[in-house]
Amino acid sequence: MDLSLSTETVGDRTVVRVGGEIDVYTAPKLREQLVELVNDGNFHLVVDMEGVDFLDSTGLGVLVGGLKRVRAHEGSLRLVCNQERILKIFRITGLTKVFPIHTSVEDAVQATD
């Protein structure tokens, strides 16, 4: 438990707001949500991680899986995160080079490249 998910459409982007803990137990729910969005034709995703208290490698795996899915449709997956302890996990795994990470949802929604 302890994972909250909500989605909102902003222009051609779909913003997924994630809250709580993303770990080996809760990550499958996030995976389901991302798969469902892509299956429904939402290929430009913004995952807002500002409400995330904890993220482990299982969560990273789900995000990488989401990125692979949207890229198959020439889409994008952008992250919003300002929390140092979460950003650190992306840094030590080298994933800062894989995901565009933005400081605000507004910034991520407007980004084009």
Next chain:
Amino acid sequence: MAVVELRFSALPEHVRTARLVAAAVARRAGVDEAVLDEVRLAVGEACSRAVGLHQISGITAPVKVALIEEEKQFSIEVGDEAPHAAPGGTPGAAQDGEAEIEEDEMGLAVISGLVDDVEVTTGQDGGRIRMTWPTTPPTAALV
């Protein structure tokens, strides 16, 4: 030396409990507050890996976590009972589990990125990850 031991069925929902207990004991042992997030993440990774290994191998035995408080250091040992290939092992032993193995490697990558003092041992009877952090002596903490 003081020890807290935790044994839990190899289920993902119990990994959070292990994280909470480990962080509480680490704090009590004098691990720096700034490092507690790393302790929480590292023990979660080690336990998630052990749970995955038990589930893939169909092992019903619990995952074991030992939280060991020693002079000037605090260690966490996470033990699994999954049979590991010997070092240099048997290629192609688990082709179906490719995705799981990738996650397993990512977990280990996170642990080695986070923890300076980490020791991974594996054998036919299971594996063990031992992670150690320095502690502030309690006397200094009280002053």
